[in-house]
Amino acid sequence: MTDDFVFKSIGEILINKGLLTHEHISIIVKSQNNSNRLFGQLAVSLGFLKEDALLKVLSEIYVIDIVSLEFLYVNKETLMLLDYETAVLCSAVPFFTNENFIKIAILDPGNLSAIDMIRSRFKNLTVEFFIAKESEILRFLEIMKCNAEFIEKDPLFLLNKIIFDSVEAKASDIHFEPAENLVRVRVRIDGILYVLQTIDYEFWMRMKSKLKLMANLNITENRRPQSGHTRIYLAGKAIDLRISTHPGIFGENFVVRIFDLLNGVMSLAELGFLEEDFLWLKKAISFPSGIFLIVGPTGSGKTTTLYSLLKEINSQSVNIMTLEDPVEYQIEGIKQLDLREEGILSFSDGVRSILRQDPDVMLIGEIRDEATAATAIRASLTGRLVLATLHAATPIEGIRRLIDLGLKLSDFIPSMIGIFSQRLVRYLVDGEYKSRFPIAEYIYFSETLKKNLLQKNDISICKVDKSFRTASAKALKDKLTDSEEIKRVLGNGDI
Numbered sequence: 023m024t025d026d027f028v029f030k031s032i033g034e035i036l037i038n039k040g041l042l043t044h045e046h047i048s049i050i051v052k053s054q055n056n057s058n059r060l061f062g063q064l065a066v067s068l069g070f071l072k073e074d075a076l077l078k079v080l081s082e083i084y085v086i087d088i089v090s091l092e093f094l095y096v097n098k099e100t101l102m103l104l105d106y107e108t109a110v111l112c113s114a115v116p117f118f119t120n121e122n123f124i125k126i127a128i129l130d131p132g133n134l135s136a137i138d139m140i141r142s143r144f145k146n147l148t149v150e151f152f153i154a155k156e157s158e159i160l161r162f163l164e165i166m167k168c169n170a171e172f173i174e175k176d177p178l179f180l181l182n183k184i185i186f187d188s189v190e191a192k193a194s195d196i197h198f199e200p201a202e203n204l205v206r207v208r209v210r211i212d213g214i215l216y217v218l219q220t221i222d223y224e225f226w227m228r229m230k231s232k233l234k235l236m237a238n239l240n241i242t243e244n245r246r247p248q249s250g251h252t253r254i255y256l257a258g259k260a261i262d263l264r265i266s267t268h269p270g271i272f273g274e275n276f277v278v279r280i281f282d283l284l285n286g287v288m289s290l291a292e293l294g295f296l297e298e299d300f301l302w303l304k305k306a307i308s309f310p311s312g313i314f315l316i317v318g319p320t321g322s323g324k325t326t327t328l329y330s331l332l333k334e335i336n337s338q339s340v341n342i343m344t345l346e347d348p349v350e351y352q353i354e355g356i357k358q359l360d361l362r363e364e365g366i367l368s369f370s371d372g373v374r375s376i377l378r379q380d381p382d383v384m385l386i387g388e389i390r391d392e393a394t395a396a397t398a399i400r401a402s403l404t405g406r407l408v409l410a411t412l413h414a415a416t417p418i419e420g421i422r423r424l425i426d427l428g429l430k431l432s433d434f435i436p437s438m439i440g441i442f443s444q445r446l447v448r449y450l451v452d453g454e455y456k457s458r459f460p461i462a463e464y465i466y467f468s469e470t471l472k473k474n475l476l477q478k479n480d481i482s483i484c485k486v487d488k489s490f491r492t493a494s495a496k497a498l499k500d501k502l503t504d505s506e507e508i509k510r511v512l513g514n515g516d517i
Contacts, residue, residue, distance in 0.1 A: 046070045084131040090255035091158035095186035106166045112136035115162040123148035177225040200273035237265040251348045290330045294459040312439040313402035317414040324411045345372040346387035369394040386410040392428035402437040417441035417465040438467040450503045461493035
């Protein structure tokens with residue numbers, strides 16, 4: 023296959039897709055006479071074509087996956103497996119390896135001589151090729167030119183390494199905490215914060231600007247809290263990052279919450295609930311209408327459980343809609359609305375909007391105010407099943423929270439199915455804490471309980487069907503964890 027034939031083939035495909043015109047092709051071919059750049063890259067540099075669109079077309083032509091190197095950390099040893107001269111000649115860089123195979127990002131997947139040359143360098147490994155953006159490959163070639171010393175000197179590469187290491191460690195959050203002369207970086211793993219490293223303040227200034235740009239935040243605003251989110255790809259793995267800032271005496275504190283989309287939404291059975299809790303949750307979502315709340319502090323697994331409940335309900339005969347800020351995991355077959363991306367001003371406005379879409383089941387990411395609470399209750403009274411989270415520690419406090427928001431018992435008790443609170447406790451295995459499992463406390467609102475509450479207008483008559491004390495005792499009896507872990511999660515009151 024000649025270069026001219028490839029140019030014409032790619033050009034024809036781009037014309038057929040409506041991405042280029044015949045006039046564009048003519049200009050690109052003329053420019054090719056004075057340049058050694060590839061046809062597609064010239065189209066991009068001339069402003070005729072977006073690079074993302076080019077990569078998608080080349081991916082289809084050569085049946086090759088796309089890899090984003092922008093946020094990818096590649097360790098020095100992997101990067102230097104390919105000598106610099108070959109890397110430049112082939113416009114290719116290695117980005118992952120193990121004992122069996124190596125992954126190579128290449129600019130031109132149609133360059134068979136380059137592919138053969140690289141394969142000859144790794145005869146004992148299976149070589150897998152990916153296509154990447156020219157700017158990203160050139161950046162890694164520059165790092166290789168500097169003999170990989172640039173890795174430790176580039177703040178943005180260091181940021182990539184921190185994100186990469188945190189994802190690999192299955193951290194839920196990264197904390198960047200400025201002090202007087204340095205910035206401490208901590209990661210939360212299984213609910214516990216660990217110091218990852220400290221970084222120079224000068225490095226941090228560039229890193230925080232990059233974080234703000236990633237999340238579309240105002241880089242000049244330092245005195246007010248901001249929040250946003252972005253999606254990145256680490257070796258083909260989709261990762262969502264929720265980035266929030268808060269001013270402090272030594273500068274802005276950043277928290278980056280990590281959502282690994284590759285793992286997807288677990289089924290309810292996979293979450294590790296005790297059988298009685300599992301069956302209770304199944305019962306709660308079996309109702310055709312009403313409102314079901316999950317409460318608990320940040321990091322207690324509320325949203326994970328809600329997504330699993332949606333997955334349990336999801337079917338072709340049910341119209342499920344969600345309203346979130348932001349959408350954390352995507353579930354096929356469910357209509358999910360992102361509050362900000364849809365331009366919706368508040369949860370209450372969003373609920374009113376999606377009610378016009380005839381939903382059977384609604385998920386409200388968080389009830390924050392009276393308007394949202396009232397709208398959610400009204401939806402549950404009109405034949406919808408409404409699932410939502412609420413910031414309260416326990417089911418009883420969940421009731422109090424609704425009252426504090428301005429609702430009366432008579433407003434929400436008639437449609438209330440149950441309130442479920444959970445915590446995540448670490449397993450103790452051979453003297454080491456590993457992973458986590460949920461323990462729960464909950465109230466089911468039977469018709470008898472509803473009647474008594476409405477008659478007496480006194481929430482003190484509410485008793486939980488199962489308490490954290492009972493759940494803790496069960497976990498200790500089954501030797502799933504120890505009393506120190508229970509105290510850490512719940513305090514001394516429930517031992």
